[in-house]
Each structure stands twice: as structure tokens, then as C-alpha cells.
Amino acid sequence: MKCSTLGIGLAGVGTVGSGVILALRRNGDLIRDRTGGAVDMQVTKALVRDLSKPRAVALPQEVLTTDWKELVADPSVDIVVELIGGTTDAFEIVAAALKAGKPVVTGNKALLAERGVELFALSKEHDTPIHFEAAVAGGIPIIKTVQESFIGNRIHSMSGIINGTSNYILERMTTAGLDFETALGEAQQLGYAEADPALDVNGWDAAHKAILLATLAYGFPIDPAMVHVAGIEQVRPIDIDFATRLGYVVKLLAVVREHPNGAVELRVQPSFIPKSHILASVNGVFNAVAVHGDAAGESLFYGRGAGQDPTASSVVADLVEAARSLRQATGHRGFLPYRESGQLLPIENTETASYVRFDVTDRPGVVAEIATELAKEGIGISGTHSPVNPESPDADFVDMVFLLHTCSFGKLQATLDRIEQLDCVNSSPVVFRIEKL
Ligand SMILES: NC(=O)c1ccc[n+]([C@@H]2O[C@H](COP(=O)([O-])OP(=O)(O)OC[C@H]3O[C@@H](n4cnc5c(N)ncnc54)[C@H](OP(=O)(O)O)[C@@H]3O)[C@@H](O)[C@H]2O)c1
Structure with missing residues (x-):
């Protein structure tokens, strides 16, 4: 030759x-x-x-x-x-x-x-x-997988841990009890995080990758402005603690899923995922993407996501x-849009159970006030907890955690906006999705 x-x-x-x-x-x-x-x-x-x-x-x-x-x-x-x-x-x-x-x-x-x-x-x-x-x-051949190996599959979903830096930080917060800033500093020292780690920790690096995967799987260009992205900057040791106690692990998860009406759900945010799910054991700077095709079923692609x-x-x-x-001319092989009418599912219409942390003023009736607002919208509560700091049991400000039944993100967000206006709530509530994978 x-x-x-x-x-x-x-x-x-x-x-x-x-x-x-x-x-x-x-x-x-x-x-x-x-x-x-x-x-x-x-x-x-x-x-x-x-x-x-x-x-x-x-x-x-x-x-x-x-x-x-x-x-x-x-x-x-x-x-x-x-x-x-x-x-x-x-x-x-x-x-x-x-x-x-x-x-x-x-x-x-x-x-x-x-x-x-x-x-x-x-x-x-x-x-x-x-x-x-x-x-x-x-190093994971995921583009080739979606573009070629799964070309005969309708892809139902792709769930992935696709930012190694944030995964390393979350793992260190979980296993060594570090706070976010200390874990980030460690990642920078080890060369895992850039001097400017903004895109890694604010979720956008993972979002860019998820957008590319979704574009290939569903055939229409996706406007980044339409994608819901939350990073790991707001994850605190208390959230990790709760997740562990409840049988979950906190991961920055990218979720891409096609709904029966053809709309594509695409979001990146810190999520609680069950400890028993295979993605929960993806640690350190490793990446993994679980792809669910109608013919191939569930496949997992795991490996080094950078370096x-x-x-x-x-x-x-x-x-x-x-x-x-x-x-040997094989014709064009980049991304060719093939679906004219593709659309993203509005983030308001996505549904999961959730974990919400409130920073509240500790006074009688706080739980009832928050619960009343949730009840008005028919949002069920599966658990609530307010950890006491043994060093300052009479503290004026405490974290209060609610576990909420599955409801739409739009309804949850609107309710939380109202709860944030209550006198007893001191800052914006922090929400984690509880994923069923
Ligand atoms: N690092 C990873 O693990 C990884 C993984 C997957 C994808 N990527 C992607 O790969 C790309 C490169 O990443 P990297 O980590 O290799 O970056 P890097 O170490 O910062 O290297 C960038 C290189 O590009 C040169 N450069 C930058 N801006 C330039 C400009 N305006 N004109 C001419 N040269 C310029 C730099 O020149 P000097 O050497 O003279 O400074 C340097 O050689 C990025 O898009 C990144 O997202 C990186």
C-alpha cells in the first residue's frame, strides 16, 4: 500500500x-x-x-x-x-x-x-x-461509541460523570471530610485543577461535553443558554454527610434523556445517586458514561477523563x-444535523425527588412555616432534619434539611422562591437532585 x-x-x-x-x-x-x-x-x-x-x-x-x-x-x-x-x-x-x-x-x-x-x-x-x-x-472513546457503535440504537439516556476535577473534589470531601475550598486546593496542587478552575467547578466543562453527546445522539444543535447547569461550589460537608447517611453519594452528574414526546432533557448538577449504582463507585479523576440504547441496553464506559x-x-x-x-475519500464525518424539530425539555418540566438545604434562623415554628409552603403546592416531605452543633447548641442560625418527594423542578423552584422570602430563611435554598438511574 x-x-x-x-x-x-x-x-x-x-x-x-x-x-x-x-x-x-x-x-x-x-x-x-x-x-x-x-x-x-x-x-x-x-x-x-x-x-x-x-x-x-x-x-x-x-x-x-x-x-x-x-x-x-x-x-x-x-x-x-x-x-x-x-x-x-x-x-x-x-x-x-x-x-x-x-x-x-x-x-x-x-x-x-x-x-x-x-x-x-x-x-x-x-x-x-x-x-x-x-x-x-x-481517553474514553465515547464519541465514536455514540456516533458509530450505537448508530443503530435509539438512545434513551446517557448519564455521566464527565468532569474529573469536580469528581476528585467531591470524593475527597466524602472520604477525607474536607471542605470544598481545601479539596479544591488539593486538586490544584496535584495538577488536576487548572489555576482558574471556574469551568470545572461551575459545571460548564461537564455541560459542554454533555451538549456534544446530546447533539450527536439526538441530531440537533443545542443552544448552551438553554441548558440548566449548577456546579459543586455550593456543596458543603453537611450535604455529603446527609447523602452518606441516607445511602447516597454526591456526584456532579450530567443527565441526557429523551422523553416519549421527543423532547430532550439535558442538565448538569450535583446530585445524590444511590450508593449501589455503578456510577457511585467512579472515583478520583476517572470519568464514566452510562449509555442506554434501545437495542444494546445499558452499557458503561469508564476510564481516564483527562490527562x-x-x-x-x-x-x-x-x-x-x-x-x-x-x-480514501469517505465523505464528511463530522456532526450532521438530521433532526429539524429537536427541542430541549424545559428544565421546569424535569422531575426528580430532591434534597434541599435551608439556612434558617433557629426559632420555634420554622419547620412548620416551610412545610406549610410546600404543602400548599402539594410537595410531599419524606424527611426533615436539623443537625445540632454540639459546640453551640443554642446557635441562632442553623442548616435545615428537607427530603422532598418527586415533583417538577418548576414547581419546586417557584415554591422555594416563596420560602426564601420567609423571615426565618436567610439565603437561597440549595437543591440537590435525588436521581433514579
Ligand atoms: N489537559 C487535558 O487533560 C485535556 C483533556 C481533554 C481535552 N483538553 C482540551 O485540549 C485543549 C488543550 O489543553 P491543554 O491542557 O493541552 O492546554 P495547555 O497545556 O494550556 O496548552 C496550550 C498550548 O497552546 C498554546 N497556545 C494557547 N493559546 C495560544 C494562542 N492564542 N496562539 C498560539 N498558541 C497558543 C500554548 O502555547 P505556549 O506553550 O507557548 O504557552 C500551549 O502550547 C483544550 O481545548 C482542552 O480543553 C485538555
Whole structure:
């Protein structure tokens, strides 16, 4: 078989970009053998911000550039890999590559979730694919699973733990009794959390990934502004404590589910999940996605959701696929919208049982006041508790916890808005979903 070297234009030589270079050096021969000699790849141009920065992975000086236009236009570049992150320069690079007919590989979930509509349209217009396995769950081949392996399934649901940083923080809060700030500090020290961990802890990193999965499974572009996202910043040791006592584990859960009327439920929030469910034992920086297809039934995909080598593994797999498509035209393989009338289920219409924590002034009648408001809306209470701090049993302000029967989120939210106005309630109630998985 013909084997001429394909040139890679690598935009970004950071954590993942360096991993890609190392993986190609380590396993380039293996890839060549496994593809029957068809795929041989070499990084011929690499984009960085700072040419003088010392790098663990050395590249010849003439390969490096700080000008993305030079990288995309270079005739030695056949495939463009975008690993710089962000949604501005990254957008320009991907758009320019597609217009030049150069297949793109990216690990950038924020870019595709926020600006995927424009990029997938360009991909279609120029019949040039965007591959993005590394954008969701690092080394777990979940994009390929949804796009290819489950192509003959109607996907009923996908529930996932798809942000390793928040999962690590929640695990440390659970097993070591740390508070949120201490656990976050530990994650940063270990290099699991970014210096700016905002997208990890506010739920948006997981939401971007969930949006991509839902887009593939249900065939219509999803506006991020329509997605309900809550992060783990409000999780307190008391919530972890309650969850443990009640037989649950707190996880940042992404839920994607198709309803019988075709509407798609899509939300990300800290949730109580039963200790006995397999997702409850996904710990540390690991990710897992449970996919329920009408034919395949329930399948679980588990593995390393981030990090240099696992993410590079997905990028390299996409590179091989992009290289094959260049060698043998297989047509466009990015996301093609196929469902015109797709719609998200309004978050108000989603239903679960819930755990609600109130910060209240401790005086007689508080429980009754809150319970009365809940009863007015027919929201059932399955339990209530107010832990006493043994060091200050007469404290004026206490946490009060209610476990509530299943009701719509809209009804719950409206009732909580009213409860928040009560004199005895000092701040916005904190809600956790209790999931039936
Ligand atoms: N890290 C992970 O585990 C992981 C997992 C899955 C997906 N991803 C995604 O992969 C992408 C890359 O992540 P990373 O962790 O590898 O990032 P990173 O370590 O911060 O590396 C970014 C690289 O891009 C270069 N760069 C950034 N902005 C640039 C610009 N405007 N112009 C030119 N070069 C620029 C940087 O240059 P300098 O080296 O000169 O600073 C650096 O080489 C992101 O989209 C991320 O979401 C990462």
C-alpha cells in the first residue's frame, strides 16, 4: 500500500499537544503496521504562544511558529490539530483549516459546544471533517461509541460523570471530610485543577461535553443558554454527610434523556445517586458514561477523563481516521444535523425527588412555616432534619434539611422562591437532585 508521510499542523504544544508528539514517536511504527502501511504521520508545523519557553518535548526550531495562519497555509500540513483551547483563536484556526479543505482534529469542547453550529456548517460546506473524540471524557472513546457503535440504537439516556476535577473534589470531601475550598486546593496542587478552575467547578466543562453527546445522539444543535447547569461550589460537608447517611453519594452528574414526546432533557448538577449504582463507585479523576440504547441496553464506559496520555490517545485515534479519510475519500464525518424539530425539555418540566438545604434562623415554628409552603403546592416531605452543633447548641442560625418527594423542578423552584422570602430563611435554598438511574 502507498505510504507517503502525512503532515500534521499541531496548534498547541501544551499538556495534550506534547502528549500527541510523544504518542506518535512511541507508537508511530505500530500505527503504520496496524493500518497496513497506509498511515505515517509527522508533525511538520507547531503553533505556540512563546517560542522561547523551555519544552519537555523538543521540536526543531523551524517547525515552531507563533503565526496560526502560517501553520494552516503551510503546504506540508495535511491535517490541522487544534489543542490551544478557548473559543476565539481556536475558532479562527479551525474555520481556516476547514475552508482550506484540511481535516481538523480538536479536543476543545468549549469551542464545539459554543460555536459548533458555525463550524459544523463549514465542515459540511467544504466536505471536510472535524474529529473531536478528545473533547469528551479524555481517553474514553465515547464519541465514536455514540456516533458509530450505537448508530443503530435509539438512545434513551446517557448519564455521566464527565468532569474529573469536580469528581476528585467531591470524593475527597466524602472520604477525607474536607471542605470544598481545601479539596479544591488539593486538586490544584496535584495538577488536576487548572489555576482558574471556574469551568470545572461551575459545571460548564461537564455541560459542554454533555451538549456534544446530546447533539450527536439526538441530531440537533443545542443552544448552551438553554441548558440548566449548577456546579459543586455550593456543596458543603453537611450535604455529603446527609447523602452518606441516607445511602447516597454526591456526584456532579450530567443527565441526557429523551422523553416519549421527543423532547430532550439535558442538565448538569450535583446530585445524590444511590450508593449501589455503578456510577457511585467512579472515583478520583476517572470519568464514566452510562449509555442506554434501545437495542444494546445499558452499557458503561469508564476510564481516564483527562490527562496527557489518555487525551493524546483519543487525538491520535482521530488523526488516524482523518489520515485514512484523506487517503480514501469517505465523505464528511463530522456532526450532521438530521433532526429539524429537536427541542430541549424545559428544565421546569424535569422531575426528580430532591434534597434541599435551608439556612434558617433557629426559632420555634420554622419547620412548620416551610412545610406549610410546600404543602400548599402539594410537595410531599419524606424527611426533615436539623443537625445540632454540639459546640453551640443554642446557635441562632442553623442548616435545615428537607427530603422532598418527586415533583417538577418548576414547581419546586417557584415554591422555594416563596420560602426564601420567609423571615426565618436567610439565603437561597440549595437543591440537590435525588436521581433514579
Ligand atoms: N489537559 C487535558 O487533560 C485535556 C483533556 C481533554 C481535552 N483538553 C482540551 O485540549 C485543549 C488543550 O489543553 P491543554 O491542557 O493541552 O492546554 P495547555 O497545556 O494550556 O496548552 C496550550 C498550548 O497552546 C498554546 N497556545 C494557547 N493559546 C495560544 C494562542 N492564542 N496562539 C498560539 N498558541 C497558543 C500554548 O502555547 P505556549 O506553550 O507557548 O504557552 C500551549 O502550547 C483544550 O481545548 C482542552 O480543553 C485538555
